[in-house]
Amino acid sequence: GAGVSQSPSNKVTEKGKDVELRCDPISGHTALYWYRQSLGQGLEFLIYFQGNSAPDKSGLPSDRFSAERTGGSVSTLTIQRTQQEDSAVYLCASRPSGDTQYFGPGTRLTVL
Amino acid sequence: QQQVKQSPQSLIVQKGGISIINCAYENTAFDYFPWYQQFPGKGPALLIAIRPDVSEKKEGRFTISFNKSAKQFSLHIMDSQPGDSATYFCAATWGATNKLIFGTGTLLAVQP
Numbered sequence: 001g002a003g004v005s006q007s008p009s010n011k012v013t014e015k016g017k018d019v020e021l022r023c024d025p026i027s028g029h030t031a032l033y034w035y036r037q038s039l040g041q042g043l044e045f046l047i048y049f050q051g052n053s054a055p056d057k058s059g060l061p062s063d064r065f066s067a068e069r070t071g072g073s074v075s076t077l078t079i080q081r082t083q084q085e086d087s088a089v090y091l092c093a094s095r096p097s098g099d100t101q102y103f104g105p106g107t108r109l110t111v112l
Numbered sequence: 113q114q115q116v117k118q119s120p121q122s123l124i125v126q127k128g129g130i131s132i133i134n135c136a137y138e139n140t141a142f143d144y145f146p147w148y149q150q151f152p153g154k155g156p157a158l159l160i161a162i163r164p165d166v167s168e169k170k171e172g173r174f175t176i177s178f179n180k181s182a183k184q185f186s187l188h189i190m191d192s193q194p195g196d197s198a199t200y201f202c203a204a205t206w207g208a209t210n211k212l213i214f215g216t217g218t219l220l221a222v223q224p
Contacts, residue, residue: 035212
């Protein structure tokens with residue numbers, strides 16, 4: 001079956017612009033996560049969605065970052081007024097009822 | 113307390129040899145310890161995982177050894193192959209959210 005998909009695969013933007021990153025989780029997976037992978041910070045948790053519950057936003061690094069999940073499926077991570085330190089690979093993962101998280105290929109964001 | 117410390121940062125092993133990667137944690141609330149494998153340009157993929165009620169888990173050539181009293185766990189790759197060359201991340205999680213706390217990663221190179 002299809003895995004987690006993310007788009008775009010690469011995004012180059014200018015400092016100060018807003019960007020939207022999309023994640024399509026595996027069908028039927030109730031939990032969805034966003035992580036960020038960068039050379040300086042490694043792999044870090046950003047936000048977690050579970051069903052209709054309020055998201056766990058505890059990993060978002062600043063109020064420029066936000067995410068939503070519509071209809072319990074597709075999720076969008078938005079970064080406003082991008083900064084150079086936002087350059088990283090943004091990874092989405094989804095999870096069924098068990099423990100295993102399934103990761104997408106990521107979106108590589110470059111802020112010039 | 114939320115950190116997972118991983119070593120070594122990089123590892124070179126000859127084909128057929130044993131690769132060993134170590135991780136340590138502080139938070140005794142962690143209750144699930146997965147290892148993820150990541151190839152360049154791909155998202156992490158679950159390799160093997162363990163819960164703290166067992167001291168060892170083996171799946172094929174991959175074994176996790178877990179020492180609860182020392183708060184340490186390790187990944188052993190037996191008969192290492194060039195195809196095992198990748199970055200390996202240990203992780204830990206707890207509770208219902210299952211948000212992953214990752215180690216810093218180990219870049220493994222298996223020489224033919």
